[in-house]
Amino acid sequence: METEVSVELQRLAEILRQSWKMVRTPRMRAILKVQDVACDAMRSFLKSEGFIELLPPIIGPVTDPGIRGAKQATIDYYGREYKVMSSAILYKQAAMSGLGKIFFMSPNVRLEPIDSALTGRHLVEFVQLDLEMAEASYFDAMAVAERLLSEAVNTVRDTCQKELELLGRQLPAIKPPFKKLTYDETLEYLRVRGIKVRYGVEIPWDAEQLISKMIGEPFFIIDYPRGARGFYDMEDERRPGILRDFDLIYPEGYGECASGAEREYRYEKVLARMKETGEDPRKYAWYLEMLKEGIPPSAGFGIGVERLTRYLCGLDAVWEARLCPKLAGIYSP
Amino acid sequence: MSLSKPFLNIFLALHRFYSLFTDLAEIWGSYPFREIIERARKGVDAIYPADVLKPSIMLLKGANIYKQPTRYATLDELLLLPPAFTPLRLKKMSELLREPIFSDVDLRHNLGGFNVNMPVMVASMGSVQVANKISLEVARGAARMGIPMGIGENVATMWGYSRRIRSGQPCFKERVMTYLENLDGNVGGLTIQQSVEDAYNELWNKVYSDPDIEPFIEKGLIGFEIKIGQGSKPGLGGEVRLSREEAERLRDKYHLSEDPQNTLRDSIERHSAPGTFVPEILRGMIRMMRNNYPRCRVWVKLGPFRDLPEVLDVLTSEGVDAVWIDGREGGTGMSPYASMRHLGLPLIAALCSISRQLESRTGSTSFIVSGRLYDGGHLVKCLCLGLDGVAFGRPIAVSAWVAGARGVENYLRTVELEAKMLISALGKYRVQDLSREDLGCLDRDIAERLGVRYVYA
Numbered sequence: 001m002e003t004e005v006s007v008e009l010q011r012l013a014e015i016l017r018q019s020w021k022m023v024r025t026p027r028m029r030a031i032l033k034v035q036d037v038a039c040d041a042m043r044s045f046l047k048s049e050g051f052i053e054l055l056p057p058i059i060g061p062v063t064d065p066g067i068r069g070a071k072q073a074t075i076d077y078y079g080r081e082y083k084v085m086s087s088a089i090l091y092k093q094a095a096m097s098g099l100g101k102i103f104f105m106s107p108n109v110r111l112e113p114i115d116s117a118l119t120g121r122h123l124v125e126f127v128q129l130d131l132e133m134a135e136a137s138y139f140d141a142m143a144v145a146e147r148l149l150s151e152a153v154n155t156v157r158d159t160c161q162k163e164l165e166l167l168g169r170q171l172p173a174i175k176p177p178f179k180k181l182t183y184d185e186t187l188e189y190l191r192v193r194g195i196k197v198r199y200g201v202e203i204p205w206d207a208e209q210l211i212s213k214m215i216g217e218p219f220f221i222i223d224y225p226r227g228a229r230g231f232y233d234m235e236d237e238r239r240p241g242i243l244r245d246f247d248l249i250y251p252e253g254y255g256e257c258a259s260g261a262e263r264e265y266r267y268e269k270v271l272a273r274m275k276e277t278g279e280d281p282r283k284y285a286w287y288l289e290m291l292k293e294g295i296p297p298s299a300g301f302g303i304g305v306e307r308l309t310r311y312l313c314g315l316d317a318v319w320e321a322r323l324c325p326k327l328a329g330i331y332s333p
Numbered sequence: 334m335s336l337s338k339p340f341l342n343i344f345l346a347l348h349r350f351y352s353l354f355t356d357l358a359e360i361w362g363s364y365p366f367r368e369i370i371e372r373a374r375k376g377v378d379a380i381y382p383a384d385v386l387k388p389s390i391m392l393l394k395g396a397n398i399y400k401q402p403t404r405y406a407t408l409d410e411l412l413l414l415p416p417a418f419t420p421l422r423l424k425k426m427s428e429l430l431r432e433p434i435f436s437d438v439d440l441r442h443n444l445g446g447f448n449v450n451m452p453v454m455v456a457s458m459g460s461v462q463v464a465n466k467i468s469l470e471v472a473r474g475a476a477r478m479g480i481p482m483g484i485g486e487n488v489a490t491m492w493g494y495s496r497r498i499r500s501g502q503p504c505f506k507e508r509v510m511t512y513l514e515n516l517d518g519n520v521g522g523l524t525i526q527q528s529v530e531d532a533y534n535e536l537w538n539k540v541y542s543d544p545d546i547e548p549f550i551e552k553g554l555i556g557f558e559i560k561i562g563q564g565s566k567p568g569l570g571g572e573v574r575l576s577r578e579e580a581e582r583l584r585d586k587y588h589l590s591e592d593p594q595n596t597l598r599d600s601i602e603r604h605s606a607p608g609t610f611v612p613e614i615l616r617g618m619i620r621m622m623r624n625n626y627p628r629c630r631v632w633v634k635l636g637p638f639r640d641l642p643e644v645l646d647v648l649t650s651e652g653v654d655a656v657w658i659d660g661r662e663g664g665t666g667m668s669p670y671a672s673m674r675h676l677g678l679p680l681i682a683a684l685c686s687i688s689r690q691l692e693s694r695t696g697s698t699s700f701i702v703s704g705r706l707y708d709g710g711h712l713v714k715c716l717c718l719g720l721d722g723v724a725f726g727r728p729i730a731v732s733a734w735v736a737g738a739r740g741v742e743n744y745l746r747t748v749e750l751e752a753k754m755l756i757s758a759l760g761k762y763r764v765q766d767l768s769r770e771d772l773g774c775l776d777r778d779i780a781e782r783l784g785v786r787y788v789y790a
Contacts, residue, residue, distance in 0.1 A: 005551075069625035071538035079581075111538075114547040115628070198652070200620040204627065226613075227620025275609055276617035278559070280529045329544050 008118055009330070016332035019324045030163035031321055034156055035309040039105070041155035042129055042148055042303075046103055049144065051131060056104035057091045062284050064089045065277055066230020068202065070110035084109045087302060089232055090287050092132040093263060097295040103131035105305070112328040119205055120317035121255055123306055124326040132300030138234075138244045138262040141299040142220055145248050145258050146176035148303070149218060156312050169314035178248070179219040183228075186211065186221050202228045203247075205255065213253040222246040231273035233261040248301070254311045260301020267291040366731060369707060372747045373732035373740035380709075380747045405679040406779060407662070408706070411714050412788060414773045419760025435757035440749060442764050444722045445556060445655025445699040446630040447522030450479030451749050452722030452764060453712060455729050456663070456703050457526055457558060457634065459485025459571065462502070465492055467733040469503050469511045474733065474741025476515035483558060483632075483724075484508055486528035486571055486605075489536050498576075505536075506545070513549045523549070524556040524632045528571065528605060541626050555629050556654065557622055561610060561644075562636025564663030564680075564704050566672040570605030577601065612647050619651045630654040637661045637678035637704075645690050649698045657724060658683055660704025664726065680704040684718060685782040691719035692784060709751020716756075716764055717771045718783065 022028045043053065061080070063072055064087040073084040085091075088106040095102045107127050116122035133140065153174050156164070164171055181189065187197050193214075195207050203211070203221065224243050226235055233245040245261030264270050270291055274281045281288060309321035319325035324333050371379040425433040440451035455475045458464035465488065475482040489505035497504045503511075512523050527536045537557050540546055549555055562568065580593035580601045590602040622631050632655045633648055635641065641658065648656050660680025665673055678686065680702060691700065702715055703724035715723050725748075732744040756762070759771045773788035774780035780787040 069538060069541050069627075071535050071542045111542050113542045113550075114544055115551065198623060200616075200651070201624040201627070225620070227617040228624050272611075272614065273617065275614045276621050277532070278527060278529065278608070278618060279532045280606075283533060328542065329547075 005118065012117065012327065013330045013332070016319070016325065016327065016330055019332050023323055026166060028320075030166045031309060031313050031315070032323070033163050034160050034167075034312050035305065035321060037160055038152040038156055038308060038312055039129075039305065041152045045148055045151040046131065049101070051101040051103050051133075052099050054095055054099075054102055054104055056088055056106040056130075057085060058107065059084055060091070062090065062287065063087070064230065065279065066232070067110050070112045070116075073109045073111055086110050087128065088130050089230070089302075090284075092130055092300055093232075093265070093295060093298065094290060096132040096134050096298050096300070097290075101131075101133045103129060106130045106302070114329040117328040117330060121205070121307065121310075122328065123318055123322060124328055126318075126322070127305045128302040129305060130300070130302040132263075132298050134296045134298045136262075136297075136299040138222070138246055138260065138299050141260050141262070141301050142180070142222075142246055142248075143177075145246075145260065145301055145303070146178045146218070146220075149248065149257065149308075150174050150176050152308060153312065164313070167313050167315075169312075171312060171314070172251075174218055178217065179215065180222050180246075181219060182223045183221060183225060184223070200225050200227050208249065208255050209253045212249050212251060212255050215249075215251060217251050218248060218257065219251075220246045220248055227276065229261065231270055231276065232263050234264045235269070246301075248303075250307075250311045252311075252314075254307070256304075257307065257311070258301045258303035260299065262299040263297065265291060265295050265297050364705075364727070365707060369728045369731045369744065370735050372728075372744045373736045374743070376743035377747050377750050379743075380751055406681050406776060407679065408681060408711055408714050410681060410775050410779055411785070412773045412775070413710070413713060413717070413755055413759060413771055414786070414788075415758045415771075416760060421762065421766055422757075422760045425762045433757070433762060435750075435754045438753040438756045438762050440752060440756075440764060442721065443699070444481055444701065445522070445524075445632055446697075447481050447554065447556070448520050449481060449522075449722070450520055451712075451745075451752065452716065453480050453745065453748060454701065454722060454724045455480065455482040456659075456724040456726035457483025457485040457524065457560075458726065458730065459526070460487040460491035463734075464730060465502055465508075467730060467737075468508045470733040470737040471729055471741055472508055472512035473515050473738035474745070475729070476512045476521055477517070477738070478742055478745045479517060479520035480745065481522040481524065481556075482512055483524045483634075484526065486526045486560060487530060489539075490528070490530040490534060494534070494536075494539060506543075509540075509546060513546070513554065516554070519552055519554065522554050522556060522630065524558040524630070526558045526560045526634070528560075529608075530603075530605070537622075537626065541629070550628050553628065553630070556632045557626060557629050558632035558634055558657075559615075559618060559622075560634045561608060561615075562634070562638060562659070563668070564636055564659035564661050564677065565665045565668040567636030567638050567661075567677040568607055569669070569672055569676075570607040575601050575603055612643075615644075615647055616651055619648075619653060632657065634659065637680070637683045639678065639686075641678075641683060641686050642690060645687055649690070649696055652696060653698055655699040655701055655721075657701040657703065658687070659724075660702065663704035680706075681779060685779060688783055694719060707748075709748045709753075709755055712748060712752045713755045713759075713767065714772065717767045717769060718785075719769070 059082045061082055063083040063085050067086045072086050074081050085108050087108055088104050105127055109125050112122050112124055157171050190197055190207055197207055224245050226241050226243055229243055233243040236242045236244050247256050248258040250257045271281055306318045306321040310318045319327055422433055442449050442452040444452055492498050492502045493504035495506040577593050580589055593601055631653045633653050634657045637660050660683050661677040662680055699721040701722045701724055702720055706723050707728040712723050729741055732740040769785045772785040774785050775788055777787045
């Protein structure tokens with residue numbers, strides 16, 4: 001079956017077959033240099049804010065189930081099945097309970113659906129800067145996120161002029177605070193522009209790209225309805241069905257930058273929310289035990305490093321921002 | 334006084350023999366096996382009463398249409414009532430420029446987001462050995478007939494996802510691909526259930542990211558089905574047998590009937606939980622599915638619960654693609670006697686309870702029912718009541734056992750032909766023209782609840 005999609009996939013697979021050669025091109029060198037500078041900038045910023053960087057966990061008996069239809073990678077762990085982290089969310093909460101303000105540079109694996117290979121924004125293997133802060137609200141987390149992003153963007157603008165020039169990228173300076181649109185307002189914004197999004201699901205990629213093009217600066221979408229996110233996003237007590245969470249969106253059509261929330265830390269609530277995924281809560285035994293003993297409330301977010309690099313460098317596809325990238329269904333080195 | 338030992342043994346042996354005989358007779362008598370087998374073997378010839386006797390004698394004795402009585406009303410309580418004046422037949426005639434006959438009836442329809450050749454689906458059969466054994470024949474037959482098919486719980490967990498765990502028992506993906514590859518174009522559709530065990534292994538995520546299934550997901554031919562109960566055991570979960578190694582691997586996560594390390598048995602039972610639902614959990618689950626699997630249909634299977642109207646309100650407001658209600662007559666293959674005797678609403682009572690929703694249909698949710706339905710008459714009666722289709726389970730399984738995929742096709746053709754005859758008798762030629770005016774009921778109370786005429790009025 002030779003469709004346009006399969007032709008495009010074959011073309012991509014052909015390029016990625018020798019992905020190890022790319023790192024020798026001036027373009028790839030510039031991209032990875034920008035990435036390095038951005039990571040440094042974010043690390044320094046967070047450390048100056050009192051965050052501690054921890055070594056990220058790689059495997060565990062369970063991992064984040066809220067990964068939008070992607071499959072988790074499993075390994076045989078002495079006869080039991082263990083998961084490769086799809087995100088470090090569960091361990092972030094554990095670490096936060098002891099250290100207050102923490103972050104990981106967390107390598108994640110998500111076996112994404114095949115149709116994600118051509119979106120230009122999905123990688124099977126990627127790294128996110130994943131942070132969590134105790135006793136914080138999602139507004140506190142957003143305040144950190146917008147300053148963190150500004151720090152990365154403005155440092156790269158100041159110190160990577162040569163690289164940006166080589167990449168042909170005009171990177172605009174940004175300044176917090178960013179605009180905040182609620183989920184409802186976003187749907188309305190899209191509706192009057194002729195795009196219908198079913199209430200209750202995450203904003204589809206194409207719609208997100210469109211709104212990201214239309215609003216000329218980074219902005220937050222906040223207050224997603226329950227059901228659109230994982231069980232760990234806190235529901236607003238005064239507004240049942242609304243979650244205290246957010247996505248940070250890049251301008252210029254680059255889509256989602258970061259995703260975060262205030263955490264549901266109460267045992268019974270988490271248990272009820274887990275049922276929504278149809279899973280047996282027993283699977284999360286250690287996590288539930290931790291919640292049952294009690295942990296502090298917290299908020300946090302994760303920001304994808306390759307997607308950030310894509311935005312900073314103005315790349316068509318996120319796979320350009322990674323050494324030997326892995327895309328859904330493509331067997332590359 | 335006591336019986337002598339040999340005498341007692343003879344008595345017990347006789348009793349055992351008698352019990353076996355009566356059990357078999359009961360099983361045989363409680364279900365129209367003969368009728369379905371005849372259909373599977375002979376195809377459409379079987380829809381006329383056949384007999385070993387000569388047609389002339391048949392004429393005298395009449396066909397045996399009297400079934401043994403049940404203690405609750407069934408769809409047999411309803412009759413189809415053709416009119417003499419048939420304006421829609423006139424309309425059809427002007428379209429065809431000739432007198433329409435029954436073969437002009439168009440049964441094509443949309444069922445839960447799938448295009449179908451007739452509004453019938455193959456009920457989701459799960460991992461039970463007898464069903465799994467014939468599942469590839471069923472898949473082939475259903476696909477060739479262009480009707481949707483469901484795959485029930487625990488198939489991947491019990492028999493393997495893409496590799497067989499035991500020879501002779503097809504694995505999950507064989508069932509999936511056999512169905513999908515036998516489809517003719519975009520007619521038909523496959524729905525997949527996920528039990529708690531399947532969810533542990535992320536069955537839906539696996540399917541959604543499977544390169545072989547991807548083209549069919551892209552065509553919109555895949556649906557995921559939430560199972561909230563089964564006809565004959567609403568409120569009870571299924572039963573799974575795990576191999577000892579499997580049990581050992583999963584012992585931390587599940588309640589098992591015994592410790593796999595301290596048993597000599599090869600397999601260990603795990604009684605599934607029925608699942609815990611409140612409106613908020615159900616809503617959250619549906620949204621999660623829409624979110625995670627935007628290109629798949631969302632189906633929900635319900636048992637005959639007393640709060641069906643409330644559940645349907647949640648499901649229709651969330652816009653699920655299909656709701657399938659299984660009456661207490663359905664899914665009797667693996668249910669405890671006690672639940673079959675005492676639990677749940679008969680299908681017709683379930684239909685009475687959702688009469689309001691059936692009357693004021695808005696939105697795009699399809700309504701499907703099942704529960705000991707097996708002929709074209711059952712299908713047409715359900716369509717008249719405002720349902721979008723029916724699901725057949727056991728008739729399909731019996732047909733596949735006696736004559737393979739050909740049997741399934743033969744059987745479905747008989748249903749198709751009967752449905753066309755009956756619909757044309759009502760002076761109608763399209764599924765959507767059928768309505769309650771075409772029905773009469775033998776019971777005054779049921780007639781009133783369903784909003785159909787009382788035949789003796």
